[in-house]
Amino acid sequence: MTITILGIIISALITNNIVFSQTLGICPFLGVSKKLKSAAGMGLAVTLVMTVSTLFTWVINKYVLLNLDMGYLRVIVFILVIAGLVQVLDILLKKFLPALYNAFGIYLALITTNCAVLGTAMLFGGDAPADIVTTFVTALFTGLGFLMALAVMAGVRERMETAHIPRFFKGFPIALLAAAIMAMAFFGFSTFSLGG
Secondary structure, eight states: OHHHHHHHHHIIIIITOTTTTSOOSHHHHHHSTTSHHHHHHHHHHHHHHHHHHHHHHHHHIIIIITTTTOGGGHHHHHHHHHHHHHHHHHHHHHHHOHHHHHHHHHHHHHHTTOHHHHHHIIIIIIIOOOOHHHHHHHHHHHHHHHHHHHHHHHHHHHHHHHSOOOGGGTTHHHHHHHHHHHHHHHHGGGGOOTTO
16 A cells, blocks of 8 residues: 555656646746746645545545546536635635635636646546545645646746746746646656555
């Protein structure tokens, strides 16, 4: 069990990183990663919503949709669950944790349309026949992998602001080039396998 959990953690963070391997969540990856502070805020908010929504969708899929033979409604139900959870989290944070709401507030609204959250819910909350613990660990570390990708990209983009870059590469083109190089670097880890 420990080897399996360790394999899930390494896979979610590095070898099957949601951004670099699955190519999900590219819009916030390129849009919010200009500064480390905003990237960290978005990454933490996505991790929270991704973990909670994947757990909810796993329960709904296993105990409601599959029992009623309505698996074809997964996408619609999962989108509604994610949107509802984001709204509930927004209200709860605003009321009980205003400091955290001020840190996350703007990012919570953006998460509703984040394909990385829906993709994780579909992959691990719907399709995978895993138990709840495995689903929780996978969703949590997939979110942390998203946070890591945003933080790395933000660090690179902050360094690029002071670097001498040709005029036609400045801005979005150099960001895409840096993202491609990082994706290739992470792809190098894909041959890693834990326990053979």
